[in-house]
Amino acid sequence: MIDNINFAFYGFLLAISLVSFFLWRKYAKPLFLFSHLLFLIAPFILFAKDMNCHMSMISGLLAFCTTILAKLLFYVVPSSAFIALIAGYLILPYLFKKSDNCKQLIHPVVSRFSGKFSKFISLYAVDKADPVAFTIKNDIFISIGMLELLSKKELEAVLLHEIGHIYNKSSWLKLSSIIAKFISPIAHFSSLRDFVSKEEQKADEFAVKYQKTSKYLVSAKRKLS
Amino acid sequence: MKEKVTDFGALLSPLEQDILKQLWPSKKLRVRQIYDILKSSRKLALSSVAVLLDRLHDKGIVGREIESARGGLRYIYFSNKDKKGFEKSIVETAVNKLIDKFGSVAVSYFNERFSKK
Numbered sequence: 203m204i205d206n207i208n209f210a211f212y213g214f215l216l217a218i219s220l221v222s223f224f225l226w227r228k229y230a231k232p233l234f235l236f237s238h239l240l241f242l243i244a245p246f247i248l249f250a251k252d253m254n255c256h257m258s259m260i261s262g263l264l265a266f267c268t269t270i271l272a273k274l275l276f277y278v279v280p281s282s283a284f285i286a287l288i289a290g291y292l293i294l295p296y297l298f299k300k301s302d303n304c305k306q307l308i309h310p311v312v313s314r315f316s317g318k319f320s321k322f323i324s325l326y327a328v329d330k331a332d333p334v335a336f337t338i339k340n341d342i343f344i345s346i347g348m349l350e351l352l353s354k355k356e357l358e359a360v361l362l363h364e365i366g367h368i369y370n371k372s373s374w375l376k377l378s379s380i381i382a383k384f385i386s387p388i389a390h391f392s393s394l395r396d397f398v399s400k401e402e403q404k405a406d407e408f409a410v411k412y413q414k415t416s417k418y419l420v421s422a423k424r425k426l427s
Numbered sequence: 428m429k430e431k432v433t434d435f436g437a438l439l440s441p442l443e444q445d446i447l448k449q450l451w452p453s454k455k456l457r458v459r460q461i462y463d464i465l466k467s468s469r470k471l472a473l474s475s476v477a478v479l480l481d482r483l484h485d486k487g488i489v490g491r492e493i494e495s496a497r498g499g500l501r502y503i504y505f506s507n508k509d510k511k512g513f514e515k516s517i518v519e520t521a522v523n524k525l526i527d528k529f530g531s532v533a534v535s536y537f538n539e540r541f542s543k544k
Contacts, residue, residue: 307499327500329493331481333474347481349499350458351474357499425474 279385286381291374295338303329304343311361312342323368325361333426335360337367338377348426356422359409363419366408372401438517442471443479447513450489450506457494457503480504488513 298304305327312325325342328334333348342364352360367373375397410416439447442465449461462476483489484504491502508516525533 305493305500309499331477331484331502333477346493346500346502347477350501351477 283381283385286384287377290377290381291339295341298343299326299341305329307344309361311358312365323365335364337364337373339373340368342368351425352422353418355413355418356425359413359419359422362409362412363405366405367401369408370401370404372398372405375401440479442469442475443483445469446476446479446483447488447506450504451510451513453506453509455492455503455505457501461504 299306307325307327309325312323323340323342325344327349328343328345330345331347332345333351335342335344335348337343342361344360344364348360349357379398406416406419409419413419445465445468446461449456449464458477458480459473461480462471462473465471465476480489480491480502484491488507489504490507491504493500494503506513522537529536
């Protein structure tokens with residue numbers, strides 16, 4: 203009976219992973235990244251459940267401790283991952299955009315290409331002298347240091363690279379990989395670095411495709427290295 | 428009387444000193460303007476000037492404002508103190524450190540030193 207329940211439980215987890223994969227193909231990588239967490243905590247839950255079947259004095263205490271541990275893993279790990287995702291993807295970028303050191307810019311490159319990809323892309327300048335640029339959801343953040351350092355064409359290449367990230371939904375994958383790595387040691391052994399470097403490569407290809415030359419992207423990278 | 432040339436070698440790098448020299452006549456300059464002035468006398472990159480100005484800003488030696496320009500924003504840097512004020516603040520910091528560390532010994536030494544002239 204217990205074996206059947208265990209089998210059904212693992213089957214259920216596998217089914218969730220497979221259904222997620224086929225239904226949300228574009229989110230498949232981050233979903234697989236997180237689904238391993240369910241497999242990680244599953245043995246603890248099943249162990250706790252098994253222990254509760256033999257309620258003698260010692261095993262009862264052990265079962266109680268295991269139940270607490272299992273509950274902790276079952277509730278705390280996924281809920282902290284979920285909260286980190288929501289905070290990192292929705293709340294923190296929103297607060298960051300509203301802060302004093304962030305100003306919205308209207309840049310010709312963004313206006314030109316945002317219409318083309320039928321997406322609402324916003325550009326924000328960050329009060330920071332270090333040359334940095336990053337993307338969260340459909341928002342591009344670029345430091346004033348970067349705006350000062352690059353020529354017009356180089357800046358266009360960097361912005362196109364960031365638009366490439368929006369187009370490929372890279373920020374979702376990057377944030378997921380950071381959170382998964384933070385929560386689970388197993389995620390460190392996955393090929394996340396390959397995913398991330400492939401996303402960078404895709405964004406570079408996107409910029410080169412629309413600029414029709416790699417000259418400016420290369421010179422911008424040289425300046426920033 | 429000819430003004431003594433102060434060397435801030437122990438406190439600032441040569442490039443930082445050159446940057447400050449451009450800002451001391453109470454000027455407000457952009458990174459690229461400072462770079463254009465300095466590149467004639469030495470080989471340097473625009474990014475080096477930007478990094479050093481940021482460091483000087485973090486130390487509180489220079490201030491900066493954000494200016495809107497075509498296609499974006501940019502920083503305008505200015506010196507927080509003139510040359511004399513900067514020198515005074517260095518002396519003040521050094522003397523305060525000595526007094527904090529050695530207390531009455533440092534104070535009596537200063538008395539002795541200034542009574543000798």
